[in-house]
Amino acid sequence: MELKEQVIRMARKAKQASQKLAKLSSTVKNEALLKMAQVLETHKDKILKLNHKDIVLAKAKGLPLALIDRLTLNEKRIKQMCGGLRQIAQLEDPVGKIESMWRRPNGLLIGRMRVPLGVIGIIYESRPNVTVDAAGLCLKAGNAVILRGGSEAINSNIALIDALSEAIQEVGLPGGCIQLVRTTDRKAVGEMLKLNEYIDVIIPRGGESLIKMVTENSTIPVIKHYKGVCHVYVDEEADLKMAEKIAFNAKVQRPGVCNAMETLLVAEKIADKFLPVVIRKLQEAGVEIRGDEKTCKISPNVKRATEEDWSTEYLDLILSVKVVSGIDEAIAHINRYGSHHSDAIITNSYIKSRKFLREVDSAAVYVNASTRFTDGGEFGLGAEIGISTDKLHARGPMGVKELTTTKFIILGEGQIRE
Amino acid sequence: MELKEQVIRMARKAKQASQKLAKLSSTVKNEALLKMAQVLETHKDKILKLNHKDIVLAKAKGLPLALIDRLTLNEKRIKQMCGGLRQIAQLEDPVGKIESMWRRPNGLLIGRMRVPLGVIGIIYESRPNVTVDAAGLCLKAGNAVILRGGSEAINSNIALIDALSEAIQEVGLPGGCIQLVRTTDRKAVGEMLKLNEYIDVIIPRGGESLIKMVTENSTIPVIKHYKGVCHVYVDEEADLKMAEKIAFNAKVQRPGVCNAMETLLVAEKIADKFLPVVIRKLQEAGVEIRGDEKTCKISPNVKRATEEDWSTEYLDLILSVKVVSGIDEAIAHINRYGSHHSDAIITNSYIKSRKFLREVDSAAVYVNASTRFTDGGEFGLGAEIGISTDKLHARGPMGVKELTTTKFIILGEGQIRE
Numbered sequence: 001m002e003l004k005e006q007v008i009r010m011a012r013k014a015k016q017a018s019q020k021l022a023k024l025s026s027t028v029k030n031e032a033l034l035k036m037a038q039v040l041e042t043h044k045d046k047i048l049k050l051n052h053k054d055i056v057l058a059k060a061k062g063l064p065l066a067l068i069d070r071l072t073l074n075e076k077r078i079k080q081m082c083g084g085l086r087q088i089a090q091l092e093d094p095v096g097k098i099e100s101m102w103r104r105p106n107g108l109l110i111g112r113m114r115v116p117l118g119v120i121g122i123i124y125e126s127r128p129n130v131t132v133d134a135a136g137l138c139l140k141a142g143n144a145v146i147l148r149g150g151s152e153a154i155n156s157n158i159a160l161i162d163a164l165s166e167a168i169q170e171v172g173l174p175g176g177c178i179q180l181v182r183t184t185d186r187k188a189v190g191e192m193l194k195l196n197e198y199i200d201v202i203i204p205r206g207g208e209s210l211i212k213m214v215t216e217n218s219t220i221p222v223i224k225h226y227k228g229v230c231h232v233y234v235d236e237e238a239d240l241k242m243a244e245k246i247a248f249n250a251k252v253q254r255p256g257v258c259n260a261m262e263t264l265l266v267a268e269k270i271a272d273k274f275l276p277v278v279i280r281k282l283q284e285a286g287v288e289i290r291g292d293e294k295t296c297k298i299s300p301n302v303k304r305a306t307e308e309d310w311s312t313e314y315l316d317l318i319l320s321v322k323v324v325s326g327i328d329e330a331i332a333h334i335n336r337y338g339s340h341h342s343d344a345i346i347t348n349s350y351i352k353s354r355k356f357l358r359e360v361d362s363a364a365v366y367v368n369a370s371t372r373f374t375d376g377g378e379f380g381l382g383a384e385i386g387i388s389t390d391k392l393h394a395r396g397p398m399g400v401k402e403l404t405t406t407k408f409i410i411l412g413e414g415q416i417r418e
Numbered sequence: 419m420e421l422k423e424q425v426i427r428m429a430r431k432a433k434q435a436s437q438k439l440a441k442l443s444s445t446v447k448n449e450a451l452l453k454m455a456q457v458l459e460t461h462k463d464k465i466l467k468l469n470h471k472d473i474v475l476a477k478a479k480g481l482p483l484a485l486i487d488r489l490t491l492n493e494k495r496i497k498q499m500c501g502g503l504r505q506i507a508q509l510e511d512p513v514g515k516i517e518s519m520w521r522r523p524n525g526l527l528i529g530r531m532r533v534p535l536g537v538i539g540i541i542y543e544s545r546p547n548v549t550v551d552a553a554g555l556c557l558k559a560g561n562a563v564i565l566r567g568g569s570e571a572i573n574s575n576i577a578l579i580d581a582l583s584e585a586i587q588e589v590g591l592p593g594g595c596i597q598l599v600r601t602t603d604r605k606a607v608g609e610m611l612k613l614n615e616y617i618d619v620i621i622p623r624g625g626e627s628l629i630k631m632v633t634e635n636s637t638i639p640v641i642k643h644y645k646g647v648c649h650v651y652v653d654e655e656a657d658l659k660m661a662e663k664i665a666f667n668a669k670v671q672r673p674g675v676c677n678a679m680e681t682l683l684v685a686e687k688i689a690d691k692f693l694p695v696v697i698r699k700l701q702e703a704g705v706e707i708r709g710d711e712k713t714c715k716i717s718p719n720v721k722r723a724t725e726e727d728w729s730t731e732y733l734d735l736i737l738s739v740k741v742v743s744g745i746d747e748a749i750a751h752i753n754r755y756g757s758h759h760s761d762a763i764i765t766n767s768y769i770k771s772r773k774f775l776r777e778v779d780s781a782a783v784y785v786n787a788s789t790r791f792t793d794g795g796e797f798g799l800g801a802e803i804g805i806s807t808d809k810l811h812a813r814g815p816m817g818v819k820e821l822t823t824t825k826f827i828i829l830g831e832g833q834i835r836e
Binding site for chain 2: 023096108113118200201216221222239242245246248250335353357359361363365367368370372373379380390391392397405407411412413415416
C-alpha cells in the first residue's frame, strides 16, 4: 500500500474511533487507562528488549548522551509511565461538563458544554514516555490520537503502542483510538499535515526546523510546543540572596528542559555587586557563561556572547548574561529575543512586579520564583501533554482540559427569532 | 514601493501599535471608541459619497442584489454603526482580568490573566459594517487590526478607515491600531498570510474558496468563519405545531445569513402528516423545496435533491428536505453533510434531546428553538466579530473575550524547584 493511502487509512480509522470515544462514560475511559497500565507492566520485558535495540542503534550513530538518556527505558521508568496512566485515570473528566449556563430574556437557556476535540496528531521527539502520556491524556479527554515519535525511538514506540492497543481492545474500545505512525519515512508527516478532513489539531513538539515545517505545510490547526528561551531579570530592588538562589536553580537544577533559564538579565545598578558572586557560583557548577560587553568587564573570566546567543536555547550548562539599564530594557529584551515561554523578575518593588507581569508577553510570567515551575503538575493542572508557546486555544502547560473544546447548547420551548 | 514591502510595513506598524494598545486602560480605549462614533457621524457625507461610487460599480458589474444590499450604506446604517461602537464602549473590558488564582502547596500563587492576542488580520466580504464592528471590537480587546474587505467595498472602506484613523489619532493612539489593506490586488492577502512574525491570528470570513486559500497558505494561526449548512430535525415525538413554526422561522425570517436552515430532516413516522403542511407553508412563502425520494413521494410537487444539495449553503429561499428513519440517521446526516455550525432537534423526548445535544458535533446545538439565534448579541455575549466554525480557541459566536488570550502569572517569595 502506498504511504499516502496508509496515512489516510489511519486518519479515517481515528475519526471513526473518535466518534465512539466521544460518547464514552468516564468509567469506561478510566477502566481503559488502568488496563493500559496493567498491560504495559506485563509486556515489560518485550518493551525493554525493543528499547535496547533503539539504544544500541543510537549509540552506534553517536547521538548525544542527553538524547540517549531521554530514549532509555528501564524498570523504574516503565513503573513511572504506569503510575502516570493511573494518575490520569484519577483526573477529573472534562467532557460533558456544562461550564456555565444562563437564561436569556426570551427564556432560552444557553450554556457551554465541554466536548472532545476529535482526532489529535502529535509529532514529538524521541521520548518513549511521551508516547504513553500522550495516549493516556488524549483518551481521557475522549480524543483519538495519531502519534508520530522521533525515528530513534521507533522500536520502543512500536512495543509500547502494541501493549496499549492490546489493552484498549481488551476493554472493548476500537483500535483507532491510539495509533502510531509505524514508519520513519518523513513523507508520512507531510501527508498527515494535509488531512484536515480527519484530523482536528496537530501538536508539534520540538525545535525550529520541525515547527517551521509543520507551520508551513499544515492545513490542520496547529498548537506549537516550541523552544524555551527563558529569562530571569534581577532588578536593582531584588533581594540578591534570593536572586542568586533562583538564578542557580533556574539554570542548574535541570538544564536540558525548556523551562530552564537561558539568559540572565541584571540591572546595571547592582551588576557590580551581584554578577561576580552569581557567575562564580554558576561556574563552579560547570556553567559556561557568555556575557555582553558590560558583563565581561565586570567578570573578565567570561566569554563574549554573540548576537545569536540571545535567542539560543542551549538546553545545556551554558548561560548568556546581559547587563540592562533597568526594567524597561529587560522587558524589551525578553519580548524581542525570548520565545514567549517562561520569564521571571526578581524584585521587591510592587510597581515593577506589576509592570513585568503586565508587559512581558510570555505564557508564564514569574515574580520571585524559578522558571523551572512551568509544568502542568507543578501548576496543579494534573498531567500535561506539553507546553504551548502559541497564543490560541492553549498557552503554557496543556492539561486534559486543553485537549477539549466547547459547544453552545441552547434549550428552548419553541422560541423563534422575530 | 513593492506590494510585499507595503504589507510588511503595515504589519510591523501594527505590531508596534499592539504593544502600546496592550497597556492602555479601559478608559482610554472607550474614549477612542466614542470618538470613532463621533467622527464617523461628522464624515457621513463623504462616506456616503464614496459608498455610492462602490454601488454604481457593483451595479455596472451586474453583481447580485443581495451583495449590493449588504454593500449599501445610508444614514440609518451609519447611525447603526455608530450605535455599535458606543455599545462596544459599554462592554466589559476583558484585558487584565485574573480569571482564577490558586495557591500551591509550596506557597506559589498561580493565576490566569487575560491579555490581548496582539495583531489580528481579518479577511472578509464586501460589508462595510464589518469594517467598523471589527475595528471597534479589536480595539476594545487591546489588539491592533489589519482589515482586508471585499474588493467591491474598497471605496467605502477607505472612507470609513480614514474617519476611524482620524478619531484614534485625535485621542493620541498610534495609527497602526487600525489599518486597511488599501489595494484590491489579491497578492496582498498571500503576502499577509506569511507574516507570522508580526500577525498573531487570521480570521477569514467567507465561502469555500477563500477559506481553502487561507488554510493552505497561512503560516499564521487561523480561526475560520466558514459557511452554515444548518439543519432542523423534526423528531417523531415533536410538537408538530412548534416544529412548523421553527422550521418556517429558520428558513424564511432571513434566508441570506449563515444561521438560516438549509436542510430539514423529518422522522419517517410523522413525515406523512408533517411534510405536506410544512412544505405548503414554505412554498407559499416562495421557498423552493428539493426533496429526497421519500419526500417527493409524499409531496409530488417537489423537485428531487441531488447529492450536492445536502452540503450546499443556499443563502436563499431554497430548502433541501430528507426523511430519516429516526434520530440516529439524523445525527449521522448532520455530522456528515453539515458545516458544524448550528443544528436543532424538535422533540418532546428528554432522552433524545440529551442524545442530540451530546452527539451533534456543531458549534451550536439546539433543542426546540430556531437556529437563527446563533449570534453574539442573541446569546448575550455582546457584539460579535463573527461565528467561528473551528474548534480551537473559539467555537460559535466570537465576542470581545475570544479576541484575547491568557497568560499564567506566578507570584512567589523565592521558591525554587527541588
